[in-house]
């Protein structure tokens with residue numbers, strides 16, 4: 465059966481060049497970067513080079529890059545590390561309602577520990593308002609954490625404006641840029657960010673490796689203790705093959721970015737037009753301010769997991785914000801925050817396209833999806849067409 | 852994640868639809884969790900379920916359990932049908948993933964509602 469992967473926001477296939485770059489560091493170059501002899505120095509050199517590549521991709525300095533196990537850790541480190549380092553100044557943190565759980569739940573954990581957390585609302589498109597942020601800022605605000613682009617609906621936040629405001633007020637600004645790398649220009653100075661999280665597997669790199677950008681002079685408390693690696697902020701023997709993979713992946717992802725995204729966006733638009741031609745469907749997220757490969761739609765009168773499984777039987781991999789797939793009893797917090805009712809959120813489907821997708825694949829999806837929707841609707845007690 | 856039986860009932864559900872002059876109709880579930888099941892019964896003078904149909908909004912587990920219960924009770928008497936539990940339906944399908952046991956496993960409840968409706972109409 466043919467396989468069509470349309471879930472690149474969940475993870476991406478490893479780029480063959482990335483895999484090739486990593487391989488020697490599993491085998492012949494097995495040294496510990498902290499060792500002084502030759503194979504150790506080799507590993508150190510590879511880590512340093514990767515750090516330079518990550519820094520170059522972000523417009524940062526190499527010493528501002530801390531390698532982590534991925535964006536979950538980066539987000540935890542950025543938020544907890546700032547909270548602990550600056551709690552003497554104030555205990556107020558601002559975030560927004562559509563953040564990834566790695567941000568939202570970290571903030572909520574801090575709330576239990578006595579910090580005050582403001583969760584900014586979003587509009588129907590998933591956008592935060594800079595005005596709302598400005599109103600929420602207080603004397604005691606120590607951190608603003610707002611993602612660069614949303615993983616479910618692809619909405620692109622006004623990151624540079626938020627950054628400028630925080631900079632003017634002298635407040636630390638963290639952004640979760642996981643979904644933005646390779647899709648939007650990410651320059652830490654243009655965006656005025658102090659902390660930025662990324663994860664390699666979202667841009668054709670390996671899983672379990674990521675980074676946190678920490679602007680020079682930004683105070684951050686570590687909550688791991690051990691060796692002197694990563695400036696003691698994140699001690700532990702480096703994941704050398706992973707770091708090498710991250711370096712290669714970010715280099716590839718940020719080269720010829722515009723051409724790649726133009727192609728992906730054209731495919732996405734074709735898919736969008738085709739899916740929205742099915743009656744009783746709607747686009748979720750912003751019509752323009754969205755990631756090039758993201759399409760999030762709600763297919764009314766049917767439930768997301770049934771759609772996913774039916775598409776899976778045809779070899780098509782997509783995701784949904786329905787409760788059955790969110791791991792909780794409620795559908796996606798992102799869609800609910802945008803004001804969708806439960807039924808519309810349960811019927812959501814997220815397609816995220818990537819470098820490997822072809823027009824033929826989109827044609828195939830558009831061929832099978834209407835039949836699947838019709839079949840599930842014929843079973844639905846809430847579908848008007850059955851009355 | 853799902854057993855073969857669940858996938859079979861999900862892809863080839865039995866007795867989908869509605870019965871126009873139904874003897875009883877029952878509906879359970881809510882849109883909050885995203886599962887709604889409606890069952891239609893046709894019961895004869897001997898209290899035998901002659902026909903049964905369903906419509907379900909929900910995940911594969913919700914659809915499969917609905918389909919399975921229609922198969923289980925077709926031709927049974929009302930008193931035989933009343934003893935069937937949600938747990939039994941899940942077992943007949945070779946089991947359901949744990950998180951689905953409480954939210955999507957409501958077919959026996961929908962059937963009981965339909966029977967209640969039938970009995971109240973009969974009075």
Ligand SMILES: Cc1ncc(COP(=O)(O)O)c(C=O)c1O
Pocket residue numbers: 473474533534535536537564566611613614615640642643663665672674
């Ligand atoms: C926006 C966003 N932040 C954080 C993460 C977490 O990344 P990881 O699972 O690699 O730690 C993800 C990935 O699911 C994401 O999409």
